Amino acid sequence: MTAATEPARPRRSDATRAAILQAARDRFAAEGYERATIRAIAADARIDPSMVMRYYGNKEGLFAAAAEFDLRLPDLTAVPPGQLGEVLIRHFLDRWEGDETLAALLRAASTNPGAADRMRTIFADQITAAVAAFGTDPATAARRAGLVAAQTLGLAFTRYIVQLPPMVTMTPEELIAWVAPTLQRYLTGLPEN
Amino acid sequence: MTAATEPARPRRSDATRAAILQAARDRFAAEGYERATIRAIAADARIDPSMVMRYYGNKEGLFAAAAEFDLRLPDLTAVPPGQLGEVLIRHFLDRWEGDETLAALLRAASTNPGAADRMRTIFADQITAAVAAFGTDPATAARRAGLVAAQTLGLAFTRYIVQLPPMVTMTPEELIAWVAPTLQRYLTGLPEN
DNA sequence: ACCGTAGGCCAACGCCCGTTGACATTCCAG
DNA sequence: CTGGAATGTCAACGGGCGTTGGCCTACGGT
Incomplete structure (x- = not known):
């Protein structure tokens, strides 16, 4: 272990991950699950479709990450x-x-x-x-x-x-x-x- | 013109048309527009996919026919x-x-x-x-x-x-x-x- | 009995999809 | 300085999709 238990080492790819997530949210919101294609999302994020797979496994995983949602209900x-x-x-x-x-x-x-x-x-x-x-x-x-x-x-x-x-x-x-x-x-x- | 203005000559294909429409409604209701495939609908209706095209033109036409809907609101x-x-x-x-x-x-x-x-x-x-x-x-x-x-x-x-x-x-x-x-x-x- | 025609099947087309694996590049720890 | 890991690109795959056109079959009017 280099630091403690590598708690929050910022990775260089964080920007890409965020760009993918933002593009995914846009596309999923505008077109729904099946019409929103990984290729289109990757194009929006200006990277190759295969990166989406590397970071999120598959389309379902990407959606799961993009649709993380909390109502944040007040007390x-x-x-x-x-x-x-x-x-x-x-x-x-x-x-x-x-x-x-x-x-x-x-x-x-x-x-x-x-x-x-x-x-x-x-x-x-x-x-x-x-x-x-x-x-x-x-x-x-x-x-x-x-x-x-x-x-x-x-x-x-x-x-x-x-x-x-x-x-x-x-x-x-x-x-x-x-x-x-x-x-x-x-x-x-x-x-x- | 054989009869008057051929008002209601029952065509032999009416049963098929109805079967397609029923299968289409089932699939569209259960799976939504994009997941419901013409091939699956045709299989449900036990006919060839090309028949769907002949009778309803294309997928949109089929949906339009299947989703004909009237609220039938009372007076x-x-x-x-x-x-x-x-x-x-x-x-x-x-x-x-x-x-x-x-x-x-x-x-x-x-x-x-x-x-x-x-x-x-x-x-x-x-x-x-x-x-x-x-x-x-x-x-x-x-x-x-x-x-x-x-x-x-x-x-x-x-x-x-x-x-x-x-x-x-x-x-x-x-x-x-x-x-x-x-x-x-x-x-x-x-x-x- | 005939034959036009409506009803139906089959095979194929072109397209786009999700996904994969091999390869190039960049970074950074030792 | 260097080598391995992280980051990214490229080309291709297998498959399913909507859609098309050609062909066979069997009805039904004459």
Whole structure:
């Protein structure tokens, strides 16, 4: 061992790796898993396709690296219970406007089983954990999390993927005003209130 | 002309055409546009791939025929205004459980521009028309239709495509109980009610 | 009974894909 | 200064895809 346990020796190829990842995110987000080709990604990153294979193994490995995704949910226990809906939708919009990773994941999850699995894990686990954390009935926490995921993913799907005109036109603040009460009821309300 | 203007002479190939269309819907719904291959569809229909080309021109034409889709929205003017949300979500679930055309359209719209365009048209036009029909402010009708589309498509996406466990487990009646008030507010309520 | 024609199959084309292995270049530790 | 590892290029492979055109078959109107 040259240093300690070679903790963070910067490799010369880090720039290339990053360029590949950025190009991959762009392509996956814009075209989905199957239309985004390794050749096109490599061309965007100005390197040879074989480098992609060397660094990420295969196309699936590349996607796994490019679609690394964390909802970064805030601590909901610190939020006044009446504002949970607004805090959540505001967070999601903040998190997603300008980060195409979610678009990549959404497009890919529609056709790629592995990506769908990852999406299931992310949303089921992370949202359920956040919802369960502030003391709702654990039995209904999963259901509430599912409904929140359905509404937020529907928003993302119509705004970023299908680009339904009214959903694209609305400002984040307008969306928040409409959707916050929905999430609030899914989180703390009762069905058919 | 043998008959009148040859109105409905049944062709011998109608059965084949129908078999192709059914196989196409199955494959497009299960695998999306790019993974569903003409060869596999033809094999399912037990005919030669070239027949698909003869009858539908090319892959896009086949998809267009297979994804012919009508929301078949009921006449909302005949519904008591207070029950609009429930009627709508009940209709959608009825319409979609067991018809895979929507799944095909959803999967394809994620990656295929033509399919996305069709989805935009279907939801923007049909829902906007239905919403505008019962006398809401025309200026907000498009927005309300967009929000309804976002919620219902999010439900479909999480239940039929990603198959989030809680969204798959819930019965239609449970879903109706939760989602009906949401649609009701999107249709007749005010933001941040 | 005939024969045009619609229905169907087969073989092949050109293309692009993911992936591989051999080779060239650059870096840097000893 | 030098040799091995890291970085990168090049050319090719096998395979699957959409699509085409030629050929065979069997129906059905006359």
